[in-house]
Amino acid sequence: DADVTQTPRNRITKTGKRIMLECSQTKGHDRMYWYRQDPGLGLRLIYYSFDVKDINKGEISDGYSVSRQAQAKFSLSLESAIPNQTALYFCATSELVADTQYFGPGTRLTVL
Amino acid sequence: GDSVTQMEGPVTLSEEAFLTINCTYTATGYPSLFWYVQYPGEGLQLLLKATKADDKGSNKGFEATYRKETTSFHLEKGSVQVSDSAVYFCALSDAGNTPLVFGKGTRLSVIA
Numbered sequence: 710d711a712d713v714t715q716t717p718r719n720r721i722t723k724t725g726k727r728i729m730l731e732c733s734q735t736k737g738h739d740r741m742y743w744y745r746q747d748p749g750l751g752l753r754l755i756y757y758s759f760d761v762k763d764i765n766k767g768e769i770s771d772g773y774s775v776s777r778q779a780q781a782k783f784s785l786s787l788e789s790a791i792p793n794q795t796a797l798y799f800c801a802t803s804e805l806v807a808d809t810q811y812f813g814p815g816t817r818l819t820v821l
Numbered sequence: 822g823d824s825v826t827q828m829e830g831p832v833t834l835s836e837e838a839f840l841t842i843n844c845t846y847t848a849t850g851y852p853s854l855f856w857y858v859q860y861p862g863e864g865l866q867l868l869l870k871a872t873k874a875d876d877k878g879s880n881k882g883f884e885a886t887y888r889k890e891t892t893s894f895h896l897e898k899g900s901v902q903v904s905d906s907a908v909y910f911c912a913l914s915d916a917g918n919t920p921l922v923f924g925k926g927t928r929l930s931v932i933a
Contacts, residue, residue, distance in 0.1 A: 752910065810867075813864050814864050
């Protein structure tokens, strides 16, 4: 079984809808991250969490929110989706901040 | 702030050709440096890393040497294969509680 899983893997939704992307990990890591990948822009950090009680904004947090329900679960929400949020979203975990990150398989989100 | 600049792609090579993907960085401290690879339809995975100056990371025939004097961490492979076709990301992590900073990625296509 994969160490970092993301659900759903693909999602098509309409402008204005609320969307939640979920991430679960079995690696026992405290640090978890949400990234967005767009062609030509690489990976951009949305939010990150050092433990259940610690949430931090990343480079592009506007329009997104997160919830760290447990050490193993970190969810990303789009309260009112817009077309320019169409992208590939990745969750990642690490044992330490300045350390190897382990990525999930990604969620491809399309907002019409 | 910290940043990573890597050569723009796409890079197209014939099988068995020599590969170099350039990566330079800007950091205030003494960062750890990483190369990640993303195969089609998958999340990123660590390819290699180096944690201090003059360290050489290596894996799967790929190598990169941490050059503090030129602030570089270029990725090389002596003989690429079709299976190396992927997107390659250079990244750094500075000291403290700062998450990884990624370059924009370089797409490599290897043709038989």
